[in-house]
Amino acid sequence: MDVDLRKLRYFVAVADELHFGRAADRLHIAQPVLSRQIRALEDELRVALFDRDRRGTALTPAGRQLLIEARPLLTSAEALTRRVRAAADGGITFTIGFMPGITLTTVVQAMRAEHSDLTTRLLRTGWDDQVEVLHDGRADVSIVRLPIDQTGLEIHHLFTEPRVAVVAADHPLADRDSVSIADLADEHLLQDPDAVPEWREVAVEIRTGSRPAIPAIHSVEEKLELVADGTGIAVLPASTAGFYTRRGVVALAVDDLGPNLVALACPTGRRTPLVDDVIEVARALLPE
Known part of the structure; x- marks a missing residue:
């Protein structure tokens, strides 16, 4: 059996939204068309992918497995298309x-x-x-x-x-020549804690379960704006901190922070x- 990539894309949209109406809007198709395509995919695979009831839409175990498998398959198909088109350009x-x-x-x-x-x-x-x-x-x-x-x-x-900690210019630590990870234990880190495992091990907000939500950050410039206004701190490679120098923030050496x-x-x-x-x-x- 050949799996239709278009149906897989429709499936991923519904799985992401867990709502057929929102998924249809995202795909720019009518909801009845989307529902028919999902039913056709379920018929082809001979499994139920979604549980639908008055409480909403949820993935079945088969649906969860298909979602794991579908994402890399769709990504590979997209990569193939890009490479073929690039080859056609000469x-x-x-x-x-x-x-x-x-x-x-x-x-x-x-x-x-x-x-x-x-x-x-x-x-x-x-x-x-x-x-x-x-x-x-x-x-x-x-x-x-x-x-x-x-x-x-x-x-x-x-x-x-080396990596450095970037803090607001008026931060209590800003006038220090260097700091330690322990000095940063109660700070709000404006990035995924997995990117700074040394900080994660000592962070107060991780231990207490009180970690604030991280705002959507799409660039280093946005991150530094949030540092400058006191929202939190960031840990950056030294070259990145040097490249994006700006007023309102200070880069501090961290004695016990491993290199990038x-x-x-x-x-x-x-x-x-x-x-x-x-x-x-x-x-x-x-x-x-």
Whole structure:
């Protein structure tokens, strides 16, 4: 049996919303059409994917399993489409993702000098999508900041760099030459605690279960705005903090905070001579 990718996309939308009306609006189709497509998918798979009653819509065990399987399948299909369209454009296009604070000018120049027919593009990523751009085909390789979910990826370590705590200029710690993780234990961290496991181990708000909701943050600039207005603190690689210098915030050395590990990641099974070349060049030239 062949699974229809369109039906899978419809299924994921309903699974995300757990509401057929909202999912139909998101997909820009009529709700009856969506319901028929989901029923057709259930008939093809010979399982019930959703429990529907007056209380709402919920995934069945089969639905939960399909959701786990469907996301990477749809992502792979999207990546395939991007690569085929890129090939149709002619020439060789190679896209490198990179996290804030990492400068790739010399790497790009070296790749262009070595491959005269190569079109090299850069794609700025963030904490939330630095892995996603590899799985969905937007980037061929990406310079990532660990830790990340390494499933389906090859990881090639490049270098390490110190991390700093960024606080508001009027913060009680702002005039210190350096601080410790314990000094930050009762602060509100404006990022995923998994990104700073050292802080997570001592944080008061984690221990007490009183962690405030993290506002939606889409860039380093937004994060620094929230730091400056006293909403919380952030832990950043030193190069990122240096690149995004601004008034109203202070970067502090943290004595017992481990370094940030920077690596080149590429999808498993997509290692090519061109990928080997960029790994070699990145190891030779980074950090700039």
